[in-house]
Amino acid sequence: MTAVVTASEQDLRTLAGIVSEDRPDLPDGQGLPPSLLADLMGQIRCDGISLECFDSGRQESRFLQGIPGLGEDGLEAYEDLNQATWPLYWNCQPCNYPERTGDLRSIIKISDFYSTRQWHANGMYSDIYRPQGLEHELQLCLSDPAGRTAGPGRTVRLFFFRQSRPDFSERDRAVLTLLRPHIDQAYRNALRRRHPVLRLTPRQRDLLRLVAAGNTNTQIARQLGISEGTVRIHLQNIYAKLRVSSRTAAVTRAFADLAAI
Numbered sequence: 001m002t003a004v005v006t007a008s009e010q011d012l013r014t015l016a017g018i019v020s021e022d023r024p025d026l027p028d029g030q031g032l033p034p035s036l037l038a039d040l041m042g043q044i045r046c047d048g049i050s051l052e053c054f055d056s057g058r059q060e061s062r063f064l065q066g067i068p069g070l071g072e073d074g075l076e077a078y079e080d081l082n083q084a085t086w087p088l089y090w091n092c093q094p095c096n097y098p099e100r101t102g103d104l105r106s107i108i109k110i111s112d113f114y115s116t117r118q119w120h121a122n123g124m125y126s127d128i129y130r131p132q133g134l135e136h137e138l139q140l141c142l143s144d145p146a147g148r149t150a151g152p153g154r155t156v157r158l159f160f161f162r163q164s165r166p167d168f169s170e171r172d173r174a175v176l177t178l179l180r181p182h183i184d185q186a187y188r189n190a191l192r193r194r195h196p197v198l199r200l201t202p203r204q205r206d207l208l209r210l211v212a213a214g215n216t217n218t219q220i221a222r223q224l225g226i227s228e229g230t231v232r233i234h235l236q237n238i239y240a241k242l243r244v245s246s247r248t249a250a251v252t253r254a255f256a257d258l259a260a261i
Helices: 009-020 034-043 072-089 093-101 116-120 125-131 171-196 202-212 217-224 228-242 247-260
Strands: 048-055 060-067 138-142 154-163
Touching: 009 034, 009 048, 009 072, 009 171, 034 060, 034 093, 060 138, 060 228, 072 093, 072 125, 093 138, 093 154, 116 125, 116 138, 138 171, 154 171, 217 228
Parallel strands: none
Antiparallel strands: 048 060, 048 154, 138 154
């Protein structure tokens, strides 16, 4: 499903501005800088855009970021729709395409799989899309950093939606094909800024791994070839850096944050 990438010179100039711009804004929760989402909506003409993390194994959406945003009423309606989505999920080819094929690179449209008549006869359209006034969709997957949401059936996807206007074009697909690596990097950068790399020394990390394995200070000292007093000093320095006060908290904080990046 790889598209032939064709973009105009004007498109390329616009894309260069999108990917080179320094974006200081962060989303309220997980996701992409809101200014980037707004620029993407301007480049890929659409009525809505959303970034979601799907867990088809647990049949849940782990987070949602979108334009337009959801108020309290909208969030409640989304949760209801999310529950109604899963019984229909495996009978909707564009929905389950990433898990079914393992292809996380292709930019896909609903019309890649169904004619208009077939799509309108699909339960996903009649129960989920039509009530929201949605007709067309363009979808790309991001390569989520290992450990963050990695697991069977877990994918991070960016969706572009249209209502009554024409379907997304091959130009739209080509533009997103060019932008995908940069969107992917922007997502990683936002995660790193929310979960900064811990400034632990290699020795401190080795010591924490031994703590995590259940070793006592005496055992750690013996394995690292240092005194117990030095082990205690290392632990005190680790606690200060991680802003915790116990061995358990230090291990939990360190390895959870390292997994997030």
